[in-house]
Amino acid sequence: MSIDTSLFKKAMGQFPTGVTITTAYDKAGQVAGMTASAFCSVSIDPLLVLMCPAKNAECYSALTEASYFSIHLLGGEQGALAWQFAKSGVDKSDGIEWIQGAMGAPKIPGCLAYLECRHHALYDGGDHGILVGEVVSLELDDAQVPLAYCQSQLGPMPAL
Ligand SMILES: Cc1cc2nc3c(=O)[nH]c(=O)nc-3n(C[C@H](O)[C@H](O)[C@H](O)COP(=O)(O)O)c2cc1C
Known part of the structure; x- marks a missing residue:
């Protein structure tokens, strides 16, 4: 049975993340990054x-080949930042004062949560990769409400 991809996308769009x-x-040495809703926790031991x-994202190689990478969970007022990192071919660093995580990954200050990850595994997921990271550093500002999509x-x- 063949399924229409636009129907698939529409159905997946009903799933809040x-x-x-x-x-x-x-x-x-340049910062690369992307907005992603395809994120979840996997394991507690290890984290x-x-x-x-x-796979066709400009930042794919940078994210999947780095020893350490950062995952920022966005707060409710960070919608503009989400759109900024969802556009190809623009300077995504515009207006951002980068700082570094404990292991040197590029960190955006002021997010709801910050997870610095050590590359753990990369699996094939069709036209996407499935990038698994071990969380080595974690910060949470639970005064912010989450950004939803x-x-x-x-x-x-x-x-x-
Ligand atoms: C809310 C939102 C969620 C997204 N989730 C994903 C995702 O999980 N995986 C993905 O590859 N792209 C996702 N995208 C699209 C990428 O952010 C976008 O294509 C980005 O520009 C790709 O990076 P590039 O500029 O390096 O090519 C999402 C976009 C938005 C606005």
Whole structure:
């Protein structure tokens, strides 16, 4: 049975998620990164998370080849930042005062949560990779509400 991909995308768009930005330094020392909703926790012992970058993303090599990378969970007021990291061919660093995580991965200050990850595994996921990281550093600002994504819209998560 063949399934229409636009129907698949529409159906997946009904599934509410949080929003992340994953960043890493590329081989030339430049920051690369992308907005991703395909993120989840995987394991407690060891602490593992995964995110799924498209293989045709400009930042794919940087994210999947870096020894350490950063995953930022975005807060409800960071919708503009999410769109900034979802555009190819622009300077995604515009307006960002980068700092470094404990292991040197590029860190955006002021997010809801910050996970610095050591590369653990990379699996094949069709036209995406499945990048698994071991969390080596974690910060949480739980005064922020999460940024939510559903039906192609971004906004602060409503009270449940
Ligand atoms: C809310 C949101 C969630 C996204 N989730 C993903 C994702 O999980 N994986 C992915 O590969 N692209 C995702 N994208 C698209 C990428 O952020 C976008 O294609 C990005 O520009 C790719 O990086 P590049 O500029 O290095 O090519 C998402 C975009 C938005 C706005």
